[in-house]
Amino acid sequence: MPDLSELIGHWGYPAIFLFVVLGNLGLPVPEETILALSVYLVWRGELRWPLVLAVGIISAAAGDTLGYWIGRKHGRTAIERYGRRVLATPERLESVWRFVTRYGAPGVFVARFVPGLRFMAGPLAGAAGLRPFVFAVANLLGAALYVPYAVGIGYAIGYGFGAYVERIQRVEYVVLIGATILAAALLGWRALKARRE
Numbered sequence: 375m376p377d378l379s380e381l382i383g384h385w386g387y388p389a390i391f392l393f394v395v396l397g398n399l400g401l402p403v404p405e406e407t408i409l410a411l412s413v414y415l416v417w418r419g420e421l422r423w424p425l426v427l428a429v430g431i432i433s434a435a436a437g438d439t440l441g442y443w444i445g446r447k448h449g450r451t452a453i454e455r456y457g458r459r460v461l462a463t464p465e466r467l468e469s470v471w472r473f474v475t476r477y478g479a480p481g482v483f484v485a486r487f488v489p490g491l492r493f494m495a496g497p498l499a500g501a502a503g504l505r506p507f508v509f510a511v512a513n514l515l516g517a518a519l520y521v522p523y524a525v526g527i528g529y530a531i532g533y534g535f536g537a538y539v540e541r542i543q544r545v546e547y548v549v550l551i552g553a554t555i556l557a558a559a560l561l562g563w564r565a566l567k568a569r570r571e
Contacts, residue, residue, distance in 0.1 A: 394434050396437070404553070410552075444496075445499065
């Protein structure tokens with residue numbers, strides 16, 4: 375695995391844009407890690423805070439918009455056919471399909487914050503026929519709230535643990551461990567909630 379801090383440090387904002395777009399298209403790219411690491415680099419003085427936020431929001435919205443147009447052009451059949459390549463099981467696709475068609479724009483907005491739903495909401499909203507303007511507003515609002523949350527994690531790491539992290543050569547492992555713990559806690563909470571229901 376390449377050193378993500380060196381990659382972002384070398385390529386800067388275009389690297390952030392590319393990774394976040396690819397993550398929002400459903401490719402296995404650690405977009406949360408990239409955003410958190412970017413703000414950690416802001417803390418180190420290598421990047422600028424407003425630019426990281428702007429690039430993060432634009433790239434998150436752009437990735438979902440690409441997914442929306444793919445879904446609108448090729449429909450649900452193509453999504454079901456190729457969904458397995460991005461770990462979208464038929465059950466998961468059906469669940470997201472019901473969620474997006476039932477809730478529309480609020481469903482697209484909420485999906486931004488749910489791992490596994492984020493990258494499927496755009497294509498399925500397009501396939502479901504959600505109007506482009508409605509999708510664009512929900513998508514942009516979701517990105518505008520989601521990206522500051524993700525970059526806030528990186529800021530907290532830099533502010534709270536920056537001196538310790540500086541001693542570690544491969545920063546992304548610390549961020550990945552933190553993101554893994556957070557994801558495991560979220561999944562455990564969701565599983566417990568689903569079991570209670």
